[in-house]
Amino acid sequence: MKPMVEPLDYLRRGWMRLWLGVVFLFLYAPLLALVAFSFNDSKRNIVWKGFTLKYYQKAWENSGLVEAFGNSLAIAFVATVVSVVLGGMAALLLWRFRFPAKSVLSGLFGLPIVVPEICMGVAMLTFFVKIGWPADLPWPLNLGAVTMAHISFCFPFVAIVVGARLVSFNPEMEEAARDLGASDWDVLRDILVPHMKPALIAGALLAFTLSLDDFVITFFTSGPNTVTFPVKVYSMVRFALTPAVNAASTVLMAITILLTVLALRAQRGLQSSAQAH
Amino acid sequence: MTQPIIQPIIQIESVTKRFGPVLAVDDATLAILPGEFFALLGPSGCGKTTLLRMIAGFEAPTEGRILIDGQDMSRVPPNKRPINMVFQSYAVFPHMSVLDNVSYGLKMAGVAAAERRDRAERALEQVKLAGFGTRTPDQLSGGQRQRVALARALVNQPKVLLLDEPLSALDAKLREAMRFELAQLQDDVGITFVMVTHDQDEALAMACRAAVMNRGLLAQTGTPAELYEFPANRFVADFLGSVNLFEGRLAVDEPHRAVVESAQAGCPIYLDHGVTGATGATVWAAVRPEKIELHKRADERPPAIEDVPSGYNVARGTIRTVSYLGSESIYLVTLETGHEVRVTRPNLTRWDQEDFTWDEPVWLAWHHESVIVLQA
Numbered sequence: 001m002k003p004m005v006e007p008l009d010y011l012r013r014g015w016m017r018l019w020l021g022v023v024f025l026f027l028y029a030p031l032l033a034l035v036a037f038s039f040n041d042s043k044r045n046i047v048w049k050g051f052t053l054k055y056y057q058k059a060w061e062n063s064g065l066v067e068a069f070g071n072s073l074a075i076a077f078v079a080t081v082v083s084v085v086l087g088g089m090a091a092l093l094l095w096r097f098r099f100p101a102k103s104v105l106s107g108l109f110g111l112p113i114v115v116p117e118i119c120m121g122v123a124m125l126t127f128f129v130k131i132g133w134p135a136d137l138p139w140p141l142n143l144g145a146v147t148m149a150h151i152s153f154c155f156p157f158v159a160i161v162v163g164a165r166l167v168s169f170n171p172e173m174e175e176a177a178r179d180l181g182a183s184d185w186d187v188l189r190d191i192l193v194p195h196m197k198p199a200l201i202a203g204a205l206l207a208f209t210l211s212l213d214d215f216v217i218t219f220f221t222s223g224p225n226t227v228t229f230p231v232k233v234y235s236m237v238r239f240a241l242t243p244a245v246n247a248a249s250t251v252l253m254a255i256t257i258l259l260t261v262l263a264l265r266a267q268r269g270l271q272s273s274a275q276a277h
Numbered sequence: 278m279t280q281p282i283i284q285p286i287i288q289i290e291s292v293t294k295r296f297g298p299v300l301a302v303d304d305a306t307l308a309i310l311p312g313e314f315f316a317l318l319g320p321s322g323c324g325k326t327t328l329l330r331m332i333a334g335f336e337a338p339t340e341g342r343i344l345i346d347g348q349d350m351s352r353v354p355p356n357k358r359p360i361n362m363v364f365q366s367y368a369v370f371p372h373m374s375v376l377d378n379v380s381y382g383l384k385m386a387g388v389a390a391a392e393r394r395d396r397a398e399r400a401l402e403q404v405k406l407a408g409f410g411t412r413t414p415d416q417l418s419g420g421q422r423q424r425v426a427l428a429r430a431l432v433n434q435p436k437v438l439l440l441d442e443p444l445s446a447l448d449a450k451l452r453e454a455m456r457f458e459l460a461q462l463q464d465d466v467g468i469t470f471v472m473v474t475h476d477q478d479e480a481l482a483m484a485c486r487a488a489v490m491n492r493g494l495l496a497q498t499g500t501p502a503e504l505y506e507f508p509a510n511r512f513v514a515d516f517l518g519s520v521n522l523f524e525g526r527l528a529v530d531e532p533h534r535a536v537v538e539s540a541q542a543g544c545p546i547y548l549d550h551g552v553t554g555a556t557g558a559t560v561w562a563a564v565r566p567e568k569i570e571l572h573k574r575a576d577e578r579p580p581a582i583e584d585v586p587s588g589y590n591v592a593r594g595t596i597r598t599v600s601y602l603g604s605e606s607i608y609l610v611t612l613e614t615g616h617e618v619r620v621t622r623p624n625l626t627r628w629d630q631e632d633f634t635w636d637e638p639v640w641l642a643w644h645h646e647s648v649i650v651l652q653a
Contacts, residue, residue, distance in 0.1 A: 176368035181385030194372040
């Protein structure tokens with residue numbers, strides 16, 4: 001007799017397993033191929049010739065690629081810090097206060113998330129050209145335009161994550177602190193920010209990965225001297241799909257996965273501390 | 278004779294609070310004396326919590342004044358009032374240790390770190406949580422968190438401690454134990470406690486005095502015994518404990534005699550004092566269930582009641598339901614008039630519960646001192 005399949009035991013049904021396998025294959029096979037071929041000792045990514053790390057070295061020796069990588073990290077860092085501050089404040093504003101046209105403002109904050117990236121890119125390009133943003137500033141000031149563009153689409157994500165966290169805040173906590181003699185600032189520092197902390201961390205990691213990965217908006221706002229890593233990879237691929245691109249992409253992927261894991265951990269801390277009270 | 282004048286610690290003077298069109302508190306005037314354990318009692322939505330939050334400073338009165346220790350505090354923010362509060366959810370800060378929680382108020386007041394620690398540890402001892410200082414709130418039970426909230430408030434030596442439904446989140450056994458403990462603690466620290474509760478047992482058991490609120494109005498203020506034995510109106514009589522109300526007409530109202538004629542009771546109801554009401558007016562004679570006697574109705578001779586003329590305060594009925602609660606039994610009796618009366622009877626011996634049973638014809642009788650006439 002076949003063992004009973006419980007109603008929720010989806011993974012014990014054959015067709016479900018097959019479906020799951022196909023999904024994973026489509027999602028991850030290309031990525032695994034990319035990683036595998038970054039170690040392939042061959043100029044062409046067609047047949048496996050043997051293991052090598054030389055394309056990692058080649059990528060490292062490509063000064064344009066390394067510079068782009070540095071640019072990306074600098075932009076992502078600044079954009080993250082500013083986005084966390086702005087996004088946290090936006091979330092607090094929408095959660096704490098009552099004011100006219102609040103829903104309009106809330107919608108405006110979400111706009112950069114819904115507007116197609118290509119439109120955002122074109123709009124940013126037009127804007128920076130129109131105001132005559134200088135293109136020849138010394139590093140890192142020349143990254144200003146790209147950084148501002150990144151902030152504008154990163155901070156709404158932070159605001160959403162932090163806003164979701166604030167919903168679980170018990171207003172009696174704030175009242176208790178006030179009752180014990182805390183001023184508004186004391187409440188923010190001692191009670192609200194500690195409550196928001198897991199969301200601020202998760203939002204920061206989200207902003208960092210979004211900024212690091214972004215291509216479309218960056219493509220429109222970066223100049224010849226302010227190329228970021230994804231834009232650089234794109235331009236390299238236009239000439240040839242070399243294993244060095246694979247190697248560099250693998251490094252970026254590793255960074256992104258690492259940050260995602262950290263973000264998930266922060267989220268888990270967020271849930272367990274929410275359950276505690 | 279001159280009465281010593283005690284300055285009330287809290288004076289609520291004609292306070293009204295509106296939330297938009299909703300009238301939450303309606304012209305409340307109340308004085309709470311130093312060292313009292315005072316309870317604000319009422320059903321949910323009666324305005325008791327709003328009144329407490331106005332004392333704490335989380336809401337400002339729409340009209341009227343609130344004086345604390347003689348000073349008008351109506352517009353003073355909560356962090357500048359000599360008052361601390363224990364919140365319904367306890368609101369213990371989850372990211373701070375127990376000791377940091379308790380010393381938070383002292384830190385805000387600028388007390389030096391060493392003294393803060395000392396005083397916080399003493400406050401924890403006071404609530405029987407000595408040695409719990411390094412724990413975090415998620416390692417505590419609900420009862421322990423409540424003690425932390427208590428210590429956190431008491432450590433600041435406030436003039437008044439406010440408690441918002443302090444026992445509602447605890448399970449029944451712990452709740453009863455905490456009643457005694459809170460009353461004992463209040464006695465030890467000598468601080469005025471003001472408690473909000475919807476639980477009449479809690480208010481009766483702990484409070485020196487209580488104010489009963491209904492729909493934003495203060496219905497009556499008094500000691501628990503005054504509220505129970507001398508309710509001012511039907512709402513108070515019904516809210517505290519249970520009561521049998523006989524609607525009727527005030528037939529006689531003389532200095533030493535009053536009679537209420539009630540079609541619901543089926544017998545005239547006699548009192549040995551006047552009630553200063555308009556003769557002929559609609560009144561309600563209220564009799565508590567434990568103050569009514571059950572008698573067997575083997576023959577049709579009504580039982581005699583001391584000091585009550587015969588024919589008064591006796592009604593014929595049939596037991597409809599018996600509810601045996603161990604220490605006492607509740608009998609629901611349907612009178613011949615169709616009116617239903619609740620009678621409780623203590624089970625003083627192990628066989629008492631067998632005295633009366635379902636469908637048994639009985640006489641109900643009550644003494645004239647058990648009756649109170651309500652005019653509203």
